[in-house]
Amino acid sequence: MNINLTLIGQSITFLFFVWFCHAFVWKAIRGAMEEREKQIADGLDAADRAGRDLELAQEKAGKQLREAKAEAASIIDAANKRANQIVEEAKDAARQEGDRLKAAAQAEVEQEMNRAKEALRSKVATLALAGAEKVLEASIDESAHKDMLDKLAASL
């Protein structure tokens, strides 16, 4: 149990080991551990952020869906309106066309009637004379009765 140079030897060994531990052990292992701690913290952070992002995305998706639904509804509405309009327009057009055709037909009929009347008018004098001649068995002076006959024809 003598105190001797071992004391100093142990001292030097101790200091060397502390230095070695500091330089080649502690820094590397603590570095790796700290890096891992940071990675885990980052990971948790990212998970949190992802959760929030998901919520936001869901909200956005819901909003878009609602918008799309509203738009679709409005489009269908407009289409319906338009269809009704087209039908109405077609109806109107058909009615107008019908009216026009009817008017044209009536005009034609009237025209034909007038023409027939004219033809009748032009022939009535002759027919009346011929009839009268037959009735009277006598010749009638055409020129003498022309005025009367014209009046008759005009009154038709």
Add this chain to the structure above:
Amino acid sequence: MAAESQSTVGYIQHHLTNLTYGKLPAGYERHDAEGHVHVLEHDTWTMAHSGEEASAMGFNAIHVDSMFWSIALGFLFLVFFARVAKRAHSGVPTGVQNAVEMVIDFIDSTVKDGFHHKNAMIAPMALTIFVWIVLMNTMDLVPVDWIPAAMAKLTGDPHFFFKVVPTTDPNVTLGMGFTVFGLMIFFTIAKKGFLGFVKELTLHPFHHEKWYVNIFLIPINFALESIAWISKPISLGLRLFGNMYAGEMIFILIATMFGAGLVLGLFAGVLQWAWAVFHILVIALQAFVFMVLTIVYMAQAHQIEEEDQFH
């Protein structure tokens, strides 16, 4: 028993003597194995053949066994940890890295609890102290005769001295204690300046506003503080030494019973096992105490007390 020829006292003494290499002074009378006496003409560096020779060497000697085991175990620790450190990665740790990280985490939290200043050396120092002392103390669990007997066979000298537990050598424990003490003084001066160190020694614990009162208080303070300071490394070293020396002594005493018949031998076996189990606690506890006290002392060295700022 190691050898039939040895008495119990001789056996115990043999187990408590270090393998010493040192300088024998000129004129020293050496007794060799046959009983012849040689008188040394010059100072001689040589292996001590007995406890008396080792004592005669005085301070100029080194305990080869203590240094060998202390350095070997320190290297074992550092090589193992450095290998892990080299491969350390921030991914999922496995196996050895996990175990090493557990130790490092334990040391780190202990240091953070007790030391709140900026100094990157303290934590590695705490780690070194803890693991190294645990390893050195663990040598106590190796049955006391195994390694000395193996060395005696190996060297052919039946009286070959070989102590295997470095922490049962006061040189080793006090060497570490005084190194911690030196670091305390170094960090105190580095942190507070030489004047701060002197103030710490002279203006505590008694202090008075009037300078002429202080003059009388300074010598008292210095005496008290000196004792407080010097007691730290000594208590640090001797606490570890005392615990391990006592434990080793009991192992040796138990071992003396192995030669005393079958019944006593079996009883000694049970005793040795029981003491070893108990000693595991001492091994870890003493290493932990040494580490915590070192951390506390280092924290004190870095602590700038508020009182000092008034001067």
